Amino acid sequence: MSQNVIGFHYTLKDKDGNTIDTSVGATPLLILEGTGHIIPGLEKEITSLNIGDKKQVHVTPADGYGEVISDLIITVKKTQFPEGTELKLGDQFQVNEDPHAPLFTVIEIKDEEVVVDGNHPMAGKDLFFDIEITEKREATAEELAHGHAHGEGGHQH
Ligand SMILES: [Zn+2]
Structure with missing residues (x-):
């Protein structure tokens, strides 16, 4: 199966609707599918979307940064x-x-x-993402060999 490079804007909010982090107004994040660069609960959702799609994604601690230990x-x-x-x-x-x-x-x-x-600051938290897909294409051989996406928002050498 081929791997895609996916670009997306995200806004991360907590359960009270407070914005914790956002890429809006900056460069979208660019990831190589299947490399675990982002939390599993988010990757699972965005890989099924297409360019221009918007989605609200709720990620539980188990699919996010884990439970508090x-x-x-x-x-x-x-x-x-x-x-x-x-x-x-x-x-x-x-x-x-x-x-x-x-x-x-x-x-x-x-x-x-x-x-x-020693827990991740986001451990034990439910995360709410607003996602908008900005790019989706097949990964190049070079990206596959490096294990990351190339270009603005991804890895720049
Ligand atoms: Zn590279």
Whole structure:
């Protein structure tokens, strides 16, 4: 089966209708189908659409960024941080040097301890996308070999 390159505009809203992120007014996102560059719940929907189609897509946590894993919410003693570290809410850090290690965010600061959360910020959330397809074409041999879409909104070498 051939793979398509799909371009689309998106607006992401939370369940209360607040806009979290949008590509409208900027370059549409360009993806190579089947490469997992976007969350599965969104990819599944857009691959069946054609240029000009608009669709509202509701993505559940299971098809999005996953459920919140309580084991990734950890309380650590302030003394475990390097001396002189000034912690603020929202600070993010990695626990080791592996670039794929989860990013932890400081979510609570107590007298002696700090609570950090290694879940994706969108984990556990229902996501609501407004999608408009702007481009759809067969991937070139070069794109297939590279595993990503080429061009504006995709990968530019
Ligand atoms: Zn490439």
